[in-house]
Amino acid sequence: MVKDSVHPISRRTCISLAGAGGLTxxxxxxxxxxxxxxxxxxxxxxxxQSRGQEAALTKLAEQYSAQADVTVRVETPGPADFPxxxxxxxxxxxxxxxxxxxxxxxxxxxxxxxxxxxxxxMDSGWSDTFTPLAxxxxxxxxxxxxxxxxxxxxxxxxLNIFGLFVNPETTGVDLATPPATLEDLxxxxxxxxxxxxxxxxxxxxxxNLLQELGSKFLSDEEIEATLxxxxxxxxxxxxxxxxxxxxxxxxxxxxxxxxxxxSDDNPGVEKSFFSVQDVGAIYNGSGAVxxxxxxxxxxxxxxVVGLPPISGxxxxxxSVVRVGKGAAINPKGANPEAALAFVTWLSEPAQQKVFAExxxxxxxxxxxxxxxxxxxxxxAVAAGVDSAQAVPSTFxxxxxxAIGAAAQSIVLGELGVDEALEDVQSAQDRxx
Amino acid sequence: MTSAxxxxxxxxxxxxxxxxxxxxxxxxxLLPAAAFVLALTIAPFFQAILxxxxxxxxxxxxxxxxxxxxxAAVMSDSEFWGSMRNVVTxxxxxxxxxxxxxxxxxxxxxxxxxxxxxxxxxFYLPSVFSVVxxxxxxxxxxxxxxxxxxxxxxxxxxxxLAHNWLGDPATAVPAVALTFVWYHWGFAxxxxxxxxxxxxxxxxxxxxxxxxxxxxxxxxxxxxxLAPVTxxxxxxxxxAALQIFGTVxxxxxxxxxxxxxxxxxxxxxEAFSSFRYGTAAAMSVLFGGALxxxxxxxxxxxxxxxxx
Numbered sequence: 003m004v005k006d007s008v009h010p011i012s013r014r015t016c017i018s019l020a021g022a023g024g025l026t027x028x029x030x031x032x033x034x035x036x037x038x039x040x041x042x043x044x045x046x047x048x049x050x051q052s053r054g055q056e057a058a059l060t061k062l063a064e065q066y067s068a069q070a071d072v073t074v075r076v077e078t079p080g081p082a083d084f085p086x087x088x089x090x091x092x093x094x095x096x097x098x099x100x101x102x103x104x105x106x107x108x109x110x111x112x113x114x115x116x117x118x119x120x121x122x123x124m125d126s127g128w129s130d131t132f133t134p135l136a137x138x139x140x141x142x143x144x145x146x147x148x149x150x151x152x153x154x155x156x157x158x159x160x161l162n163i164f165g166l167f168v169n170p171e172t173t174g175v176d177l178a179t180p181p182a183t184l185e186d187l188x189x190x191x192x193x194x195x196x197x198x199x200x201x202x203x204x205x206x207x208x209x210n211l212l213q214e215l216g217s218k219f220l221s222d223e224e225i226e227a228t229l230x231x232x233x234x235x236x237x238x239x240x241x242x243x244x245x246x247x248x249x250x251x252x253x254x255x256x257x258x259x260x261x262x263x264x265s266d267d268n269p270g271v272e273k274s275f276f277s278v279q280d281v282g283a284i285y286n287g288s289g290a291v292x293x294x295x296x297x298x299x300x301x302x303x304x305x306v307v308g309l310p311p312i313s314g315x316x317x318x319x320x321s322v323v324r325v326g327k328g329a330a331i332n333p334k335g336a337n338p339e340a341a342l343a344f345v346t347w348l349s350e351p352a353q354q355k356v357f358a359e360x361x362x363x364x365x366x367x368x369x370x371x372x373x374x375x376x377x378x379x380x381x382a383v384a385a386g387v388d389s390a391q392a393v394p395s396t397f398x399x400x401x402x403x404a405i406g407a408a409a410q411s412i413v414l415g416e417l418g419v420d421e422a423l424e425d426v427q428s429a430q431d432r433x434x
Numbered sequence: 435m436t437s438a439x440x441x442x443x444x445x446x447x448x449x450x451x452x453x454x455x456x457x458x459x460x461x462x463x464l465l466p467a468a469a470f471v472l473a474l475t476i477a478p479f480f481q482a483i484l485x486x487x488x489x490x491x492x493x494x495x496x497x498x499x500x501x502x503x504x505x506a507a508v509m510s511d512s513e514f515w516g517s518m519r520n521v522v523t524x525x526x527x528x529x530x531x532x533x534x535x536x537x538x539x540x541x542x543x544x545x546x547x548x549x550x551x552x553x554x555x556x557f558y559l560p561s562v563f564s565v566v567x568x569x570x571x572x573x574x575x576x577x578x579x580x581x582x583x584x585x586x587x588x589x590x591x592x593x594x595l596a597h598n599w600l601g602d603p604a605t606a607v608p609a610v611a612l613t614f615v616w617y618h619w620g621f622a623x624x625x626x627x628x629x630x631x632x633x634x635x636x637x638x639x640x641x642x643x644x645x646x647x648x649x650x651x652x653x654x655x656x657x658x659x660l661a662p663v664t665x666x667x668x669x670x671x672x673x674a675a676l677q678i679f680g681t682v683x684x685x686x687x688x689x690x691x692x693x694x695x696x697x698x699x700x701x702x703x704e705a706f707s708s709f710r711y712g713t714a715a716a717m718s719v720l721f722g723g724a725l726x727x728x729x730x731x732x733x734x735x736x737x738x739x740x741x742x
Contacts, residue, residue, distance in 0.1 A: 031723075110491040110493040110494060110709050113491075114494040205689065222514075258578040258579060259602075262689055263688070264686055267687075398503060399709070403707070414602075414603060414691065432507070
């Protein structure tokens with residue numbers, strides 16, 4: 003009779019089990035969250051979003067590395083990939099030492115403690131470098147709409163001034179005496195090209211365009227209240243501002259009768275204006291000058307003027323200015339002090355001058371702005387920075403997307419202004 | 435007279451032990467693969483379901499429970515349900531148009547043995563390209579001002595037909611659907627061609643001798659033999675069409691407005707642009723559940739048809 007006993011596990015089985023266990027453990031470890039980057043303290047990684055500033059930034063990083071105890075390495079994943087890749091890095095706890103601080107979409111990083119609060123350093127004299135406007139745009143006040151703890155989490159060396167980019171040759175617009183009103187601009191564009199629209203704006207920038215158009219009917223406080231969710235989008239001032247999309251549509255000046263959409267809608271508009279030159283007027287931020295320098299360096303015969311306002315309204319028209327290129331510092335990095343020292347150095351007027359001259363950025367340094375040290379095409383709008391809107395709140399992602407979609411629908415004749423604003427209000431409520 | 439008796443094998447304890455040992459060894463060999471499937475497929479699947487009841491911005495360490503709030507938000511999200519309607523259009527186009535073209539071309543190529551190798555390569559070629567490359571090619575073709583199609587139409591004196599193909603809601607969905615079909619039909623074509631080559635020639639010859647014409651031979655000889663291939667190709671093309679992402683993202687990113695928005699892109703935007711992973715997970719659960727139900731239904735239909 004054979005004894006029905008449990009056989010001892012053989013050596014081969016043991017090895018198989020150990021191997022399988024090790025494999026499972028290794029797989030499980032892949033999902034771990036380290037919580038802080040554990041790199042080499044003598045090397046700093048700058049995770050850069052902008053291709054336009056990449057060359058100048060790399061040059062400055064090399065210059066700094068030669069004179070400091072640390073080496074600064076610049077990595078540019080590309081503007082479209084940057085947000086998702088930075089999120090992945092945050093999720094895996096492998097955040098870079100320094101990373102590009104965009105004007106929108108950074109609040110989750112600030113709330114999660116992935117950005118050093120620079121308030122103390124700013125109050126200790128660093129703020130003297132910047133124009134008051136640039137500082138006000140980076141400061142999160144108590145009770146802000148994004149629920150970020152009060153503080154300053156980024157330093158910027160670029161102001162993004164929005165305006166109308168005009169090609170005088172195709173539009174016939176004289177940059178010395180630009181159209182006084184939106185209606186005058188439309189007349190000029192229709193006269194220059196009766197059959198084909200010459201104006202374009204990316205759907206993703208319609209929110210900024212709307213904010214600029216709205217300044218004629220709303221005060222900065224009213225605009226701030228709407229963006230922060232305490233005033234409705236259905237207010238009469240926004241109705242008048244959104245009505246401009248109907249005016250543009252009905253006049254036939256919108257190129258191809260539609261607003262470009264998609265993930266790279268604005269690069270597409272920039273390509274049409276700077277490279278193909280089949281549109282003659284676009285609404286864009288001053289950062290586009292850097293794009294032009296890298297993609298169409300031979301085309302310099304254009305200018306940037308303030309967007310002509312809609313007729314009517316009680317207020318003076320005020321341009322939209324946001325902070326552009328800049329950086330946040332990872333306080334959990336291997337060497338946050340060195341990262342802070344580098345970003346401080348990078349924001350000094352001497353380095354901002356390099357960014358302005360080589361990448362066409364608009365400096366945030368007060369002394370450079372006062373000296374008119376900006377790209378030739380931007381001088382007209384840079385001179386008006388002092389009278390720009392002082393609205394620190396930014397659009398939430400939902401609201402920006404909703405305004406783009408609503409503007410497209412108005413241009414396509416699918417929605418009226420009131421329905422469009424209701425959609426925007428729904429988006430605002432959703433992101434509350 | 436001899437009689438043969440077959441006796442069932444007696445399951446002795448020794449044989450049972452051998453069987454158990456063999457079974458244990460098999461399981462041990464399967465263990466690494468099972469660990470991979472568990473860690474990389476099953477665990478994320480359940481994690482997604484779990485996340486659909488939580489709130490997470492993708493960055494913070496806090497993931498509070500919100501109950502059914504995410505599902506309630508999805509239920510009232512008109513853009514998501516609009517995207518579900520759009521994807522049905524893409525699914526139907528991929529299923530009927532894509533498979534129709536694929537089987538027609540497979541029949542044509544199968545009837546021309548000398549050109550078979552060339553056409554097999556030529557028709558399958560688009561499937562080899564990256565979806566980004568295909569998207570960029572078609573965006574260049576369909577560009578309203580300097581695109582190849584409009585330029586060609588104008589040079590032929592048909593300028594009146596030139597159109598903003600991707601910017602007009604009326605043509606954006608068909609344009610994206612046709613791009614998808616162009617990209618994917620080669621895969622179905624290869625499978626149909628392989629299926630056709632397995633149909634015995636003798637049956638065709640016998641049918642011809644019996645007086646069957648081309649349609650009769652296709653209907654009563656070719657089509658029944660293609661049934662297993664048709665089932666799997668239908669399922670794969672339908673699921674691929676319903677999961678369309680790259681083509682839409684590169685061509686229109688869901689625009690104009692939300693006219694070409696699809697669930698996969700909506701889920702991506704919800705997570706990566708709006709930082710609402712909980713709602714994105716709820717959308718994934720609903721969309722994934724719908725896909726699973728559809729696949730089970732189609733497999734059930736197939737098994738009924740084949741009489742199993």
